[in-house]
Amino acid sequence: xxxxxxxxxxxxxxxxxxxxxxxxxxxxxxxxxxxxxxxxxxxxxxxxxxxxxxxxxxxxxxxxxxxxxxxxxxxxxxxxxxxxxxxxxxxxxxxxxxxxxxxxxxxxxxxxxxxxxxxxxxxxxxxxxxxxxxxxxxxxxxxxxxxxxxxxxxxxxxxxxxxxxxxxxxxxxxxxxxxxxxxxxxxxxxxxx
Numbered sequence: 001x002x003x004x005x006x007x008x009x010x011x012x013x014x015x016x017x018x019x020x021x022x023x024x025x026x027x028x029x030x031x032x033x034x035x036x037x038x039x040x041x042x043x044x045x046x047x048x049x050x051x052x053x054x055x056x057x058x059x060x061x062x063x064x065x066x067x068x069x070x071x072x073x074x075x076x077x078x079x080x081x082x083x084x085x086x087x088x089x090x091x092x093x094x095x096x097x098x099x100x101x102x103x104x105x106x107x108x109x110x111x112x113x114x115x116x117x118x119x120x121x122x123x124x125x126x127x128x129x130x131x132x133x134x135x136x137x138x139x140x141x142x143x144x145x146x147x148x149x150x151x152x153x154x155x156x157x158x159x160x161x162x163x164x165x166x167x168x169x170x171x172x173x174x175x176x177x178x179x180x181x182x183x184x185x186x187x188x189x190x191x192x193x
Contacts, residue, residue, distance in 0.1 A: 031108070032073045034120065034184040038066040038081065038143055038161045043181060052161035052182065054171035059088025062171045064161045066141065069187070070103045070124060077103040077126045081141075083163070085132070096132030103127075104140065108184070109157075112147050120184040121147050123157065130165075138166045145182040 037043050039051040051063045063086070068079015077100035085093040104125040111117045124143045130136060142162040161182060163171045 031120075031186040031188070033069065033071050033187045034106075034108075034122075035187055036066065036068045036070055036079065036124065036126075036143060037183045037185065038064060039182075040065055040067040040081075042067070043183065053175040054160060054162045055173040055175040056169040056171045057173075058169070060093065060169060060171070061086050061088075061175045062163050062169075064141070064163060066098075066100075066143070066161070068100045068126075070106060070126070070184075072103065072106050072108070075103045077101065081128075083130065083132070094132040094134045096130055098128040098130035098139065098141075100141075101127045101129055109146070111186075115147065118186045119147055120186050121145050122184045124184070137168065139168075140164045140166075142172075143182050143184075145184055147181070147183060
């Protein structure tokens with residue numbers, strides 16, 4: 001399993017194999033569209049483990065995977081993912097899929113020093129609609145990415161994906177703190193279309 005330093009090294013090594021256009025600081029400031037990767041095939045392709053796991057105060061956990069896009073200007077979000085809810089003993093409670101409905105907020109912390117200019121750190125809140133074996137529900141998915149060592153994000157910032165079910169559990173703690181990696185990949189209008 002890769003540690004953070006190994007992950008950063010792998011990203012830098014792989015950066016040469018990606019078709020990445022170097023953007024000026026002014027261009028980076030105008031980026032408003034991002035691909036969002038949470039434990040998905042893209043993350044696996046660059047050598048990181050799949051699935052983020054968050055924990056609720058009662059000890060239940062939820063495993064999450066997601067691939068999607070956000071548009072900051074229009075507060076738009078699209079994409080889909082899957083979840084598996086386990087009780088504190090590891091017994092299955094529910095599982096299913098979810099679809100992004102709307103971007104509630106996004107803070108872009110920009111690319112990390114020395115990394116590909118399209119790999120951004122940030123914090124997104126995405127409204128989702130989930131359908132599980134126990135029924136359907138609305139939730140808010142929080143995706144935090146603090147890729148790279150510098151410049152540092154705010155001290156309270158924590159890498160992970162969290163899931164707050166409306167009227168239900170709030171999975172707001174990391175359950176697998178060592179091996180979680182999310183990523184926002186900046187996309188230009190030209191690349192999107």
